[in-house]
Amino acid sequence: MSGSRAPSANRRPPALPPLRPRLFLLGIAVALLAAACGGGTSPSGSAPISPAASPQVTLKVIAQSIRFNTNELAVPADTPFKVVFDNRDSGVPHDFAIYRKGPPPSDLVAKTKIEKGPVVQELNVPGLPARTYYYQCDVHPTQMTGTLKVT
Numbered sequence: 001m002s003g004s005r006a007p008s009a010n011r012r013p014p015a016l017p018p019l020r021p022r023l024f025l026l027g028i029a030v031a032l033l034a035a036a037c038g039g040g041t042s043p044s045g046s047a048p049i050s051p052a053a054s055p056q057v058t059l060k061v062i063a064q065s066i067r068f069n070t071n072e073l074a075v076p077a078d079t080p081f082k083v084v085f086d087n088r089d090s091g092v093p094h095d096f097a098i099y100r101k102g103p104p105p106s107d108l109v110a111k112t113k114i115e116k117g118p119v120v121q122e123l124n125v126p127g128l129p130a131r132t133y134y135y136q137c138d139v140h141p142t143q144m145t146g147t148l149k150v151t
């Protein structure tokens with residue numbers, strides 16, 4: 001009997017698993033991953049604008065008896081700095097505001113909120129070009145004033 005089918009008919013076609021599409025998709029995935037990771041590692045959220053992680057220069061200013069403890073401050077130019085403003089006047093509102101010109105104050109650089117003491121506020125200020133600035137408490141602009149020298 002020669003009715004049996006030729007064994008060759010039973011032969012499977014050469015195995016070709018869908019390797020190409022897989023590789024293609026893998027390629028896309030790798031590309032996407034690379035794109036996702038390629039943008040650097042900037043932390044999410046509302047980071048301050050200043051590129052420096054945290055200012056190295058810190059000024060301490062105390063408000064007490066409706067007076068600043070100093071009427072002259074100095075910082076290096078083009079260097080972000082932080083003002084720690086310690087309002088020790090219980091129940092009395094103060095703020096700390098830096099202006100490019102004054103008095104009278106104009107061209108605000110940065111300021112804290114007006115808040116009743118006792119409270120300690122922090123003000124982060126970007127690097128400033130060298131010049132003499134003016135600062136005051138906006139609530140007491142005749143009693144609480146000073147000069148900020150950026151050099």
Ligand SMILES: [Cu+2]
Binds near residue numbers: 066095
């Ligand atoms: Cu004040």
